[in-house]
Amino acid sequence: MVPTIGLDIGGTKVLGVLLADDGTVLREERLASPHAGLDALVDTGASIVARLDAAGARIGVGAAGLVDRTGVVRYAPNLPNIREAPLRDALADATGHAVAVDNDAAVATLGEVTYGAAVGRRHVLLVTLGTGIGGGLLLDGRMYRGAHNFGAEIGHFTVDPDGPLCACGERGHWESIASGTALGRMARELVAKVGGGALVAAAGGDPSAVTGTHVGIAAARGDADARSLLVEYAENVALGLAGLANILDPECIVIAGGLVELGPLLFGPVREAFGRHVEGVDYRPPVAIVPAQLGERAGAVGAAVLARSLPA
Numbered sequence: 001m002v003p004t005i006g007l008d009i010g011g012t013k014v015l016g017v018l019l020a021d022d023g024t025v026l027r028e029e030r031l032a033s034p035h036a037g038l039d040a041l042v043d044t045g046a047s048i049v050a051r052l053d054a055a056g057a058r059i060g061v062g063a064a065g066l067v068d069r070t071g072v073v074r075y076a077p078n079l080p081n082i083r084e085a086p087l088r089d090a091l092a093d094a095t096g097h098a099v100a101v102d103n104d105a106a107v108a109t110l111g112e113v114t115y116g117a118a119v120g121r122r123h124v125l126l127v128t129l130g131t132g133i134g135g136g137l138l139l140d141g142r143m144y145r146g147a148h149n150f151g152a153e154i155g156h157f158t159v160d161p162d163g164p165l166c167a168c169g170e171r172g173h174w175e176s177i178a179s180g181t182a183l184g185r186m187a188r189e190l191v192a193k194v195g196g197g198a199l200v201a202a203a204g205g206d207p208s209a210v211t212g213t214h215v216g217i218a219a220a221r222g223d224a225d226a227r228s229l230l231v232e233y234a235e236n237v238a239l240g241l242a243g244l245a246n247i248l249d250p251e252c253i254v255i256a257g258g259l260v261e262l263g264p265l266l267f268g269p270v271r272e273a274f275g276r277h278v279e280g281v282d283y284r285p286p287v288a289i290v291p292a293q294l295g296e297r298a299g300a301v302g303a304a305v306l307a308r309s310l311p312a
Helices: 038-052 087-095 104-115 174-180 180-194 197-202 210-219 223-248 260-263 262-276 295-307
Strands: 002-009 012-017 027-032 060-063 073-074 084-085 097-105 124-129 134-138 142-144 252-256 289-291
Touching: 002 038, 002 104, 002 295, 012 038, 012 295, 027 038, 027 060, 027 295, 038 087, 038 142, 060 087, 060 104, 060 295, 073 124, 087 097, 097 104, 097 295, 104 124, 104 134, 104 142, 104 252, 124 223, 124 260, 134 174, 134 223, 174 180, 180 197, 180 210, 180 223, 180 260, 197 210, 210 223, 210 260, 210 262, 223 252, 252 260, 252 262, 252 295, 260 262, 260 289, 260 295, 262 289
Parallel strands: 002 060, 060 097, 124 252, 252 289
Antiparallel strands: 002 012, 012 027, 073 084, 124 134, 134 142
């Protein structure tokens, strides 16, 4: 089988992989996500495809947003210049390759089910914690995409009507308090109140540059403020996970996205808080909350798996 290419288009980067039949990543390339419209995004994707250098390879794409069954990105809250964008056809024209496009978290789920933490599972909730929050659902062994291919937009349900403004324009969505972006905002608020010297130091001395990544760096160094902030953030994450578990009854929850790199510093408090919020915790089988085994590659690998559905 000819290797396939997977592109994961997020709010901050476009990651591409060339994937072998057995799931081995043969090559990897990444570029910053442009925020100047479809043409710039297609140019970035085509550049990565050229660098991966696989003649005749089929391309799968995971894009952060509402992607319909024809490969049009209807709306992408964290790519503000992408609206009603015919990404599949534009990228196919630019590269000369066959292209399939789906939601980024949906293809990340496909990657983890095929090669990662959810192999052998039939009821899976995947949650991506990054610029926003994305979701993917495997229900009774089948990917669930909804009536219009827009299913599992789990970041966009309201948990606090008076909460922070979400990237989509609504207040108090789960994404607005539990995404990587939210963690960065919480960290900057902490710095403004108490100084947060270790957080500022991790950001190179610039308080305005503090992000969720710097929280992880400071926490790993043992900073008490950063670790306390992660416990507070984990509570926000667990609130949404518990609500979704009550609705969907998954056998496992896979956490993907850049924050996975925090490891036990995140997963310990998330699991503890989840147990306090999920219904009937003492009377139901435990729900495994596990990191994506494919790490930040989950979306790109899953997109390459998606490409296998295209005619050779």
